[in-house]
Amino acid sequence: MSELTITKSELQEKDAIYNEVIPAGKGWMYDLKPGQIFRLVDLEGNQAVDTTFFSTEDPRDHYSATMTINSQHNIYLTTGTLLRAESGNPLLKITADTCGRHDTLGGACSPQSNTVRYAHEKIHMHACRDTFMYHMAQYKGNYNYSKRDLAPNINFFMNVPVTPEGDLDFADGISAPGRYVEMTAIVPATVLISNCPQLNNPCNAYNPTPVRVLVWNK
Numbered sequence: 154m155s156e157l158t159i160t161k162s163e164l165q166e167k168d169a170i171y172n173e174v175i176p177a178g179k180g181w182m183y184d185l186k187p188g189q190i191f192r193l194v195d196l197e198g199n200q201a202v203d204t205t206f207f208s209t210e211d212p213r214d215h216y217s218a219t220m221t222i223n224s225q226h227n228i229y230l231t232t233g234t235l236l237r238a239e240s241g242n243p244l245l246k247i248t249a250d251t252c253g254r255h256d257t258l259g260g261a262c263s264p265q266s267n268t269v270r271y272a273h274e275k276i277h278m279h280a281c282r283d284t285f286m287y288h289m290a291q292y293k294g295n296y297n298y299s300k301r302d303l304a305p306n307i308n309f310f311m312n313v314p315v316t317p318e319g320d321l322d323f324a325d326g327i328s329a330p331g332r333y334v335e336m337t338a339i340v341p342a343t344v345l346i347s348n349c350p351q352l353n354n355p356c357n358a359y360n361p362t363p364v365r366v367l368v369w370n371k
């Protein structure tokens with residue numbers, strides 16, 4: 154594995170304007186204002202936090218893995234990464250990271266991917282796509298989210314190395330309890346999280362765990 158860059162934050166938990174725990178298997182949707190800083194903490198280590206972003210003002214302009222990867226010429230996300238929308242406009246910038254690397258290729262688990270990756274009887278298991286849909290349906294803002302707004306996502310804390318043959322390897326995690334990633338909103342940005350309920354994948358040691366979300370004003 155290539156060298157990982159660790160960047161700590163100066164922000165103190167006591168100064169946060171928002172501080173909540175998302176239990177394993179649950180989700181979260183939140184509108185960030187420009188300049189607000191958002192931190193995700195992997196409380197017990199090696200949790201996969203499926204996260205996507207939307208321009209709050211025009212949610213059809215959603216997070217794009219392709220634009221994000223192309224513009225930085227790197228498939229892994231860490232400090233300095235600009236999280237870009239489909240239009241190419243940056244939505245947020247990763248400004249601290251004590252894990253060092255995050256995946257944006259693996260996608261979110263769905264009942265369908267569970268049947269392909271694991272076994273047909275897994276179709277009934279709770280998956281990230283269900284959590285995304287649930288929170289989009291509950292959203293109180295100025296837009297009616299629907300299935301067509303489900304787009305590429307980031308798997309924070311998830312280790313998906315690309316092999317020399319170009320395959321994706323869902324590997325054991327590289328995160329640890331208390332590691333975090335922090336990002337600053339550049340424009341009004343809506344965050345949508347599914348704290349992955351997956352029980353079939355070694356990336357979270359087959360054990361989904363809670364994460365903490367914090368928000369600071371600049």
Ligand SMILES: [Zn+2]
Nearest residue numbers: 262281349351
């Ligand atoms: Zn998942």
